[in-house]
Amino acid sequence: MLTFVQILDFIGTFAFAISGIRLASAKRFDWFGAYVVGFATAIGGGTIRDVLLDVTPMWMLNPIYLICTGLALLWVILFGKILVKLQNTFFIFDSIGLALFTVVGVEKSLTLGYPFWVAIVMGSITGAAGGVIRDVLINEIPLIFRKEIYAMACVIGGLFYGACHLAGLESYVCQIVGGVAVFLIRILAVKYGLCLPILSGGGSSESEEE
Amino acid sequence: MLTFVQILDFIGTFAFAISGIRLASAKRFDWFGAYVVGFATAIGGGTIRDVLLDVTPMWMLNPIYLICTGLALLWVILFGKILVKLQNTFFIFDSIGLALFTVVGVEKSLTLGYPFWVAIVMGSITGAAGGVIRDVLINEIPLIFRKEIYAMACVIGGLFYGACHLAGLESYVCQIVGGVAVFLIRILAVKYGLCLPILSGGGSSESEEE
């Protein structure tokens, strides 16, 4: 079980790093810049979670995240051209990462004694905040606020986790149900182009203050 | 007294969240994105303060901030069109939030044993950093760095607080004087269009490094 989670963690980290590195390359960052953006995408959510929970960020306890990001950079340098053909594979990997990171975030918060509503927020931060940091670093409006359902999948997965927990199910069952929910919602959202409604009615951007 | 502060806190949170949600809607964010920006605007300053002070962020101890942001989103969805007419009301609410958040930030820092100059910085961060996070998330230059006096009102309010404290006044007197100072400075700044001088002389943006 441990090894299986570690493999998923590695796959998720790799996919998140790839996503950051590729967006950085589209902005003509140098190798180091691309590495930093990839790393921030991969560990950003977990780092914010750990800082808020007041524990040592997970990537400071194990060099695997730095190494994994290095491999992702190497991959893009060597095989960048064929990445386009692997689009679907990376989408699956990215969804695995989203699902696993969410579940890890929920689990960690509960273990530390926080109530469920905090755990769901932490799960969502773990899954989605890395992408927000990535987009801030490349100076774009965060994608997850406008495209297909993404962070919402984390919230719903967290709710499934909570429902299983309330039903008295074992911890690992809650994790699997929560993770699978995130994964499926994300896959279905992209397949069917499911979006949340655009918010309107807030007025023009010129008049919102004062 | 407790209830009165809680009401002000709720009003301030609501107004800050509305400000974030409306700016997000002007950028065509979806509901979830708007919620996140609203939430980050409302709790961002307090969260940075609490992370720096090494205490648990206030919104992780009470779901009221999540709920309040949800109500703000609902408000914009339902009544977005008439928000324009309530411009002045929301400006007052926003100024109440600014004043209260500043005082809360100063108070919390002093209670934790930090010196006054740290408390004033923390008060200003509590009041103004949420708006900076909001503007970073929607990919705009932070408004408070260029418009009417905003964060400066927090600094001056903090100084008033400190002066009262040095004069040996009761804690609640310091809080009221500090908060009223922030509120009045902000109101007067907008009414009379008071700005700080624009900084010039730094040269073009092309030549500042190396």
Place this chain on the structure above:
Amino acid sequence: MLTFVQILDFIGTFAFAISGIRLASAKRFDWFGAYVVGFATAIGGGTIRDVLLDVTPMWMLNPIYLICTGLALLWVILFGKILVKLQNTFFIFDSIGLALFTVVGVEKSLTLGYPFWVAIVMGSITGAAGGVIRDVLINEIPLIFRKEIYAMACVIGGLFYGACHLAGLESYVCQIVGGVAVFLIRILAVKYGLCLPILSGGGSSESEEE
């Protein structure tokens, strides 16, 4: 020795603050906004490091950083025009800051018991993250991800530090070697226009998600 390090720290803080203030002035920020950007540039890296290491941020223990930023603002207000002539001096100061901040970050992490690879990351964050925060606040793509070798100098300096440490040299020797390495790499990189390769092959910016 202590006083010498303090002088270098002051020079570095001053140079970093100047860099933030000048970029803010190019964006027509007001004095307060420029001050905030200057301060964030000067203390941002060290603050992220200290939050990750779970210690009180250094600028909350000594008002020198606030004062130094104030002097930097005063300098730009009074002597902005002649700053252009001092370009080279400020480049040297900025490189001193980069070198010292890196060494301080490495040292602090090692003292807290973290392994070397964490210390090198922390040294690089201390040296380079302030500039990233500055560029995010002024809504530009971080310069260090695209220009001459900058953060890479911190990493290499950290490796030199580590090599000396492994060789059993005294702590102050490690610090000097590490700091001088950062300084020289940065100076040589700018003198000879040394860049890391631009990353390509990640595809267009439209196709990298899903």
